[in-house]
Amino acid sequence: MGVNDIRVVLADDHPVVRAGLTALLSSLPGIEVVGVATTGREAVREVVTTKPDVAVLDLQMPDLDGFAATREIARVAPEVAVLALTMFEDDDSVFAAMRAGARGYLVKGAEQEEIARAIRAVAAGEAIFGPGVARRVLGFFAAPPAPAEPFPELTAREREILDLLAAGLPNAAIGQQLGLASKTVANNVSTIFTKLQVADRAQAIIQARNAGLGNPDVRGR
Numbered sequence: 001m002g003v004n005d006i007r008v009v010l011a012d013d014h015p016v017v018r019a020g021l022t023a024l025l026s027s028l029p030g031i032e033v034v035g036v037a038t039t040g041r042e043a044v045r046e047v048v049t050t051k052p053d054v055a056v057l058d059l060q061m062p063d064l065d066g067f068a069a070t071r072e073i074a075r076v077a078p079e080v081a082v083l084a085l086t087m088f089e090d091d092d093s094v095f096a097a098m099r100a101g102a103r104g105y106l107v108k109g110a111e112q113e114e115i116a117r118a119i120r121a122v123a124a125g126e127a128i129f130g131p132g133v134a135r136r137v138l139g140f141f142a143a144p145p146a147p148a149e150p151f152p153e154l155t156a157r158e159r160e161i162l163d164l165l166a167a168g169l170p171n172a173a174i175g176q177q178l179g180l181a182s183k184t185v186a187n188n189v190s191t192i193f194t195k196l197q198v199a200d201r202a203q204a205i206i207q208a209r210n211a212g213l214g215n216p217d218v219r220g221r
Contacts, residue, residue, distance in 0.1 A: 006123045009035040009050060011043035011069070012058040012085060017108060021056070021085075021115075028116050040064025044072045047080055053123045056106065058085045059093055067100045074101030081122035091132040098137070104128030150211035153195050159213075161188045166205050166214025 008025055010033055012018040018036060025033050035046035040057070041064045047055050055073055059066035070082045084097035084105040094105045103122040106115055118128045129137070151159060157178075164174045171185045178185075189201075198204045208214055 005030050005032040006054060006119060007032050007034045007050065007052040008119060009033075009037065009043065009046045009052045009055045011037035011040065011046070011056065011061065011066075013038050013061045014058075017058075024112060024115065025056075025119075028112070028119075031116065031119060040066060040069030040072075043069045044076065047073050047077050051077070052080060054081045054083060054119050056083045056085050056119070057102075059097060060087075067096055070097060070100040070102050081125075083118060083122055083128070091130075091136065094129060094133050095136055098127075098129065098133065105130075150208075150213060151196070154192065158188055158192050158195070161185060162192050162204065162208050163213045165189065165192075165201065166208035168205075168214070 008031055010018065010021055010025065012021065018038070022033050022036055025031050034052050035050040037043040037046045038061075040061045043055060043057055043061070044064070057066040057069055061069070064072070066084055070084065073080055073082055082102040084094060084102045085108060086093055086105055087108050097105060104118060104127050106118050121128050151162065154162065160178065161174055164177060169177070171182050171189065174180070175182045175185045193199070193204060196204055196207055198207060205214065
């Protein structure tokens with residue numbers, strides 16, 4: 001075996017699949033099988049012992065399944081690229097494996113060239129997954145981030161009062177709009193001043209408006 005061969009640990013609890021894949025991987029140029037495991041726990045132990053470039057893990061294994069084994073490998077040997085080995089191209093399972101730390105997956109029964117390409121790709125730092133998972137990954141990153149709530153230190157009620165205060169309403173009008181007694185509004189306003197670390201109503205209004213509160217159009221006034 002060459003010095004620059006990709007070193008692989010293979011884990012599968014089915015003897016026939018394990019033997020077949022071991023023979024196949026060993027026959028591929030530039031790939032060396034350095035460890036074989038039958039359970040998830042054995043897989044983690046083999047990875048720690050042999051320090052491979054790639055770990056090919058069956059998702060369904062006894063004594064620590066592929067998901068848990070992937071998480072454990074990501075924790076103890078983050079430099080090892082994990083390829084999930086699955087019977088079906090099940091987007092949910094594969095997506096869960098990716099979340100656990102896998103860089104991609106192989107379908108049992110994949111062509112020899114596809115297996116070699118996947119192992120070489122993840123060893124080189126790339127990710128490999130099918131179109132269903134790719135869509136979900138792209139959708140996740142394309143989704144706009146949820147806008148941050150201004151003044152997270154305030155309660156929902158205090159933020160509501162600050163919004164009306166920023167629109168220029170006096171305490172009595174705020175109380176009328178929210179169905180609160182003027183004294184309750186005044187107490188809330190004092191708390192708001194303390195939390196915002198402002199001395200008076202004018203400073204609170206400036207801070208609130210800078211954060212986008214006090215817009216009458218938003219409240220339909």
